[in-house]
Amino acid sequence: MRDSQPSVVVLGGINMDLVTVAERFPEAGETVVGSRFLTYPGGKGANQAVAAARMGAATAMVGKVGDDIFGPQLMEFMAASGVDVSRVGVEPGASSGIAVVNIDGAAQNRIIQVLGANTTCGQTEGEAVMQALQGASTLMLQLEVSVDLSLKVAQQAAALGKRVILDPGPVRPLPEEFYACCTIITPNETEAQALVGFPVTDVSSAAMAAEALLARGVEIAVMKLGAQGAYYATGQGGQHVPAIPVEAVDSVAAGDAFNGALAASLSSGDSLEAAMRLATAAGALAVTNFGAQDSMPLKEEADALLTRHGI
Numbered sequence: 622m623r624d625s626q627p628s629v630v631v632l633g634g635i636n637m638d639l640v641t642v643a644e645r646f647p648e649a650g651e652t653v654v655g656s657r658f659l660t661y662p663g664g665k666g667a668n669q670a671v672a673a674a675r676m677g678a679a680t681a682m683v684g685k686v687g688d689d690i691f692g693p694q695l696m697e698f699m700a701a702s703g704v705d706v707s708r709v710g711v712e713p714g715a716s717s718g719i720a721v722v723n724i725d726g727a728a729q730n731r732i733i734q735v736l737g738a739n740t741t742c743g744q745t746e747g748e749a750v751m752q753a754l755q756g757a758s759t760l761m762l763q764l765e766v767s768v769d770l771s772l773k774v775a776q777q778a779a780a781l782g783k784r785v786i787l788d789p790g791p792v793r794p795l796p797e798e799f800y801a802c803c804t805i806i807t808p809n810e811t812e813a814q815a816l817v818g819f820p821v822t823d824v825s826s827a828a829m830a831a832e833a834l835l836a837r838g839v840e841i842a843v844m845k846l847g848a849q850g851a852y853y854a855t856g857q858g859g860q861h862v863p864a865i866p867v868e869a870v871d872s873v874a875a876g877d878a879f880n881g882a883l884a885a886s887l888s889s890g891d892s893l894e895a896a897m898r899l900a901t902a903a904g905a906l907a908v909t910n911f912g913a914q915d916s917m918p919l920k921e922e923a924d925a926l927l928t929r930h931g932i
Contacts, residue, residue: 627681633666634765636718663913672881687717801838878907
């Protein structure tokens with residue numbers, strides 16, 4: 622656990638991931654024999670907190686776990702990764718959040734979440750976020766806790782001039798007033814389509830989606846495109862960042878690695894261009910390992926990958 626003032630504050634979900642690996646996904650009513658079963662600490666908020674901490678940012682997590690066997694494990698893993706968990710509460714009588722993750726032979730995943738204690742985050746967590754943000758530069762949000770709570774703290778953080786990074790996943794209805802609070806929004810293809818109402822499948826459609834999000838008041842729109850890399854746009858134009866070729870085994874939490882690296886890089890004073898390069902490297906490294914938080918790379922690993930590819 623860190624004792625220093627954080628530079629990155631994360632409000633979001635904390636889950637235990639229950640992972641099955643099989644050559645293919647079952648059809649309705651079918652049983653497929655898998656090859657592996659694993660349990661990993663996860664949750665988009667916790668993943669991004671771990672990712673930012675491993676990228677060198679002093680990071681504080683705000684959220685809740687249940688009073689079950691998973692709660693202490695989830696707290697311990699975040700703390701061991703350098704995350705300040707002093708603002709993570711325990712909800713009596715509630716289960717911790719879980720995610721049942723199925724992975725196929727192409728390293729694609731399908732996920733069912735039960736949010737559990739994450740849904741009980743409220744005023745106490747909002748106050749904890751604002752206290753932690755006093756000396757921080759960046760607030761990271763996702764949609765695994767109440768959208769109303771996330772919107773409220775986003776509005777407060779934006780009013781204080783803090784950088785607000787929203788990962789709009791899992792897909793949920795997003796109030797129009799949320800966009801104006803976002804310094805950066807980082808949807809993947811599925812999330813982008815839900816936001817803009819048309820398919821986002823390549824760089825061209827990503828550019829169109831980014832323009833649509835900018836028009837709603839976002840300062841920077843970042844489209845995460847998986848194997849196609851990422852695209853980002855500001856009012857001054859857009860840029861495609863190609864993916865770095867790696868041997869993928871598990872795409873779970875690659876977007877969280879990307880977001881954590883982006884936040885850490887920007888909070889350290891790096892340019893948006895440099896932060897996007899580091900985020901792309903972090904996302905690439907994450908897919909080379911199984912698990913969520915376990916697959917979040919260290920900054921030196923991402924730097925080394927960029928160097929090897931002359932980026």
